[in-house]
Amino acid sequence: MISRLTAITLNTFREAIRDRVLYNLILFVLLLVASAPLFGQISIGMERLILVNVGLSSISLFGVIIAIFIGIGLVSKEIEKKTLYTILSRPVRRWEFIVGKYLGLIMTLVVNTTLMTAGFYIALTFTNGLHKTDALLLVAIYFTVLQFLIVTALTVLFSTFSSPIFSAIFAFALFVIGTFAEDLKNFAAISKGAAKLLATAAAYLMPNFASLNVIAQTAHDQGIGGRLILFNTLYAMLYSATAVLAAVLIFERRNLK
Amino acid sequence: MKSNRLPTSLIAVLLVVLFAGTVLCRSQVEKLRGKEVTLEEVLYMPSGKTVKRLSLGYSSLLADIYWTRAVQYFGNKMNQGSMRYDLLYPLLDITTDLDPHLIVSYEFGSLFLSQPPPEGAGQPEKAVALVNKGIRENPSYWRLYFTLGFIHYLDRRDYKAASEAFLKGSEVPGALPWMKVMAARMAEHGDDRSTAVYLWKAVYDTSIDPQVKETAVQHLTSLRAEADIEELEKRVSIYKGRTGVLPSRWLDMVRAGLLPGLPQDPNGAEYKLLPDGTVDVQDPAKFRFIDRDRNK
């Protein structure tokens, strides 16, 4: 089982690399190089802040885009192209396939994010010099990776039953709604009756990306508590596990073409 | 016979358990974060203009979201009996930068800002700035002048500025005639009770929002009580003048022919006659807007 899972994970990673996903790093570097001096000219003394905001937001946005673009095809592409036939004729369990694909994409995102983080800190050193408080930014990046866990799990889930276009739309919609998760809860708090029930259910069902976005705080050198990190980690893992499990449920019962 | 898939019932149970886990974790996360962290980001935003650019054309939707947050923030704080509403102005500022034509945020937002705590942020200067911004962006909306005048009158007691506001507003095409009347009254009788009564009646008559109507009623009730108290205290003086002593209870004055019966406030409770000759209401909480220093 482990051998098969590892093989599928690594192959998924290999596919992403050969699909030239890492080229996005070039764009990222260009963005970093341009942002600080360019925007810094507009507001004096804001160079570091601009760099941090652009850098961390780009890490998040690029990652989500990659997660969605690769994720939507993870399963559906294999069903369409029938590359699955020769895989499923082997002792590979269908759940191993789903989990392996998921982990492979996560691996891709983690590698990509690590490279971006390194580039970001280099840029930070050149612009502003490195300070102790800059380590706080790693928490924001870690939370971004937790976001990736959820987004990827959701796109894999959609990929098991939906065509790439719809999967992309659903995933993007959920990302936007998840960003405004707290407003959704507020709405649930002020509504009444059946609407309140529906809104509350929706609020919990939607992923909570608002709590995972601490870019603004860490950019202003605010620390994040250890318990918050723990519970956010648990939340992301449990939520992703739920989505991946649902994906397994669907995929196992699916008749392929 | 070995099947190659996990049993549906097992998966279903697992799904429910895992999801319940996410709900628990999320509650913890939200508790730890506190209610205002998302809102506090407002303090970090460089400017509303930048936010508008970043919103990629969806600025009016974002404005709605920020307005909703502002209302939520205000409501929550008021329920807690808070005396500080620090994030209110930044929230309103961002909202109106995102959508300069969101009239309701100027109208209500400025009222929330200007009223003294705990009913409001107690920042009338900021409220004036906000309304002026609204007028700049929406010059044909005369009601904003009304709001402006109102704030000058009620929270800043600057009757001259209030009068100017009402006057300018009356010149906007479509303005209702009593704007001119208000302007005149403000100029001549700014501190008068009759002006206040006129103003609050205008508010009551022209507003459709039930909460605003309720506030107007509260003010009018207090003004009514104010008038009653003034009259009652005058008659107490007359009594003293005739008898040389203060009345010890209302009955004394009734017997003296100065009162037709026991005096009642607009809520039906009896006014209190205090030993030093002053009059007060039984329940001051119901009459929060009584102002003893007001002119007649």
Add this chain to the structure above:
Amino acid sequence: MFAIEIQGLSKDYAVGFWKKQLRPALKPLNLAVKAGETFGFLGPNGAGKTTTLKLLMSIISPTSGTATILGKSFLDPEVKRRVGFLPEQPYFYDYLSAHELLDYYARLSGVSLETRKQKIDGLLDRVGLGDVGKRQLRKFSKGMLQRVGIAQAIIHDPEVVFLDEPMSGLDPLGRHEVRELIQGLKDEGKTIFFSTHILSDAEALCDRVAVIHKGELRGIGAINEIRASVAGRSEVIWDGAHALSTVSGSLIESHVTGETVRGIVRSEDIDSLLEQLRRVRAKLISVTPLHGTLEEYFLARTAEQEKVIS
């Protein structure tokens, strides 16, 4: 000992706008293949051959029925270690090289690292891809992909091999080579189950065949038995139209063009016909046995409306 036992396996597809109607792609099939046998699964396009294979590989789930492979349930994932599958028109990850694909697939089938290192290059040679092992599959021709397909079906040395139209899209040289490969697998004692609509291939390789048409089994039997059940014919061409009257009784058919006669006769009657022609001094031009024994069986079985199992 049966390597493959199919017991009542069937598949209906829900069709129509409301998915209410049922279209049977495979009616309940009963079939058994002995260990070491090469079994041909014949039928025209759309007969249900690929459906049967997809059911056995758990790519689709059956409406009813079950099957065993090597004595274990066909649903048991572990049994797939000993099974190889070549789908019709196979698609592989085009960003991998042939070598990488075989390595990946072998790993998924549980082949150890040492074995993989040893066997992959040899296997690539065996299927004729020895010098393109490092090239990306996206650059492979159809014939080359077919060879990769066979290689991945046997890299883990399975006991049972399922091939769906293994010759499709190949030129004559390619088909010859694939035939040789299959013969090689046969010699190794593997059980081979292959579907095709090309009868000459089946005739050359199979021990037994089954004919399937419109989702139903129409006939099943050993090759030589089938040959015997349908009389063989030969074509005899000679110069000498005058001979016709003498020999016409023996002929099934005859066509005359000038002096040349083309006659169809039963293969067992060839000797007596040639003797007759010699006696009337007709000039013999050619004697050609007509192939199509299996073809006739096939055509007969696929023409009938009712199911007949001989």
